Amino acid sequence: MKATSKLQNVMCLRTKFPCQSDIYFVKIWDPSLRGSELRATLKGHTRAIRTxxxxxxxxxxxxxDQSVIVWDKQTFKLLEELKGxxxxxxSVRMLSGERVLIASHDGTVKMWDVRTDTCVVTVGRCQSAVLCMEYDDSTGILAAAxxxxxxxxxxIRSSKQMFKLQGHTKWIRSMRMTGETIITGSDDWTARVWSLNRGTCDAVLACHAGPVLCVEYSPSDKGIITGSADGLIRFWENEGGIKCVKNLTLHTASVLSISASDHWLAIGAADNSMSLFHRPQERFGGFSNAGSKLAGWQLYRTPQKTAAVVRCIASDLDRKRICSGGRNGLLRLWDATTSI
Structure with missing residues (x-):
């Protein structure tokens, strides 16, 4: 395909682009170019792009379509197509050393070598479809559910399974790994916090009235944020035991995606909208407000509604850039301070 120029600071997200021939695209956007943000359309997949x-x-x-495609980030050319x-x-995760982890509904997680276009090893196997995956490149620990x-x-460095974390009673939809902790969200209306040292469940977060569709870790205050089909966003604090310290009802449908950084928090929902929270940097030293650090999150603004469900968000929040993907196949790139 033809590319107009090389890019830095681009953002990408999956999309099914609606058209008469039902072709599925990856679209690349540059948020700094107002009015001409779309920089490339990558054509290669024949069915919906998931990750x-x-x-x-x-x-x-x-x-x-059961395939993984590797693209050059500068020229946007198709480099390899991995089928196996x-x-x-x-779910896919690019690793160092030209390797990639691939999770699939066939119940496996495989490691591929991009240079040789070969599957190196099956690093994990579940009994049914894998819906979410996390990997810590510093420790070599892989989690899938x-x-x-x-x-x-x-x-995966020693090729050994460490734990099978059991406790959920329905599908596990979301997962976040941070340090020695894994957070999972499930259709059983709960989120669970697990210890990677002991392989035990340290807490069950059971205050939602619907499936927990997304979980996130707040690095600045070491808190947990959950979103659910009940439309609620819940903030959990871990000081003397995990407890819910804040509930928000900003959306009228399921909360589908959460992305957090030290200063920014972006949320996407099935009511075709997003919400953006900000925590002023000068307040990071501590919070006296109700004794809660998580109380420091302030609703910054709610962008204009899109034409379809906001199913997923990719973001570079410290640069105040957000990319949202909708059910109608359109991608929107936002500047958190100006364009929304």
Whole structure:
């Protein structure tokens, strides 16, 4: 495909672009170019794109066509097409050393070598479809979960399974790994906090009235944020035991995506809207407001509604840039301070 120029600071997100031929695209946007933000359309997949990962030089996309495509981030050319899964691809993660982790509805997590276009090893196997995956490149710890209602944890450097984290009673939809902790969200209306040292459940967060569709870790205050099909956003604090310290009802439908940084928090929902929170930097030293650090999050603004459900958000929040993807296949790129 033809690309007009090389880019830095681009953002990418999955999309099914609606058109008569029903072709599925990856779209690349540059938020600094007002009025001409769309920089490239990457054509290669034949079904809906579910996941994207990238490093400095490459973009990796996975789709329902059971394939993973590796693209050059500068020229946008298709470099490799990795085929080896027997079901839709649900999650991809680009690793150092030209390798990529791929999770699929076939119940496996495989490591591929991009340079040789070969599957190096199957690093994890679940009993049913994998719906979410997390990996810590510094420790080599991989976690995956999905329809078998178990969160599986492996040390891929030693090729050993560490734990099977069991406790959820329905599908696990979301996962976040931070340090020695894994947070999972499930259709059983709960989120759970697990210890990677002991392989035990340290807490059950059970204050939602619907499936927990997204979980996030707030690095600035070491808190947890959950979003649910009940439309609620809940903030949890871990001081002397995990407790819910703040409830917000900003959306009229399911909360589908949460992305947090030290200063910014972006949320996407099924009511076709997003909400953006900010925490002023000067307040990070501590909070006396109700004794809660998480009380420091302030609603910054709510962008104009989109034409479709905001299913996913990719963001570089410290640069105040947000990319949202909708059910209608359109991607929107926002500047948190000006364009929304």
């Amino acid at each position: 994207i990962s990238s490093d400095r030089g490459k973009i990796v996309s996975g789709a329902d 899964h027997e079901a839709p691809v649900s 999905g329809r078998d209602i178990t969160a599986h944890v492996w040390d």
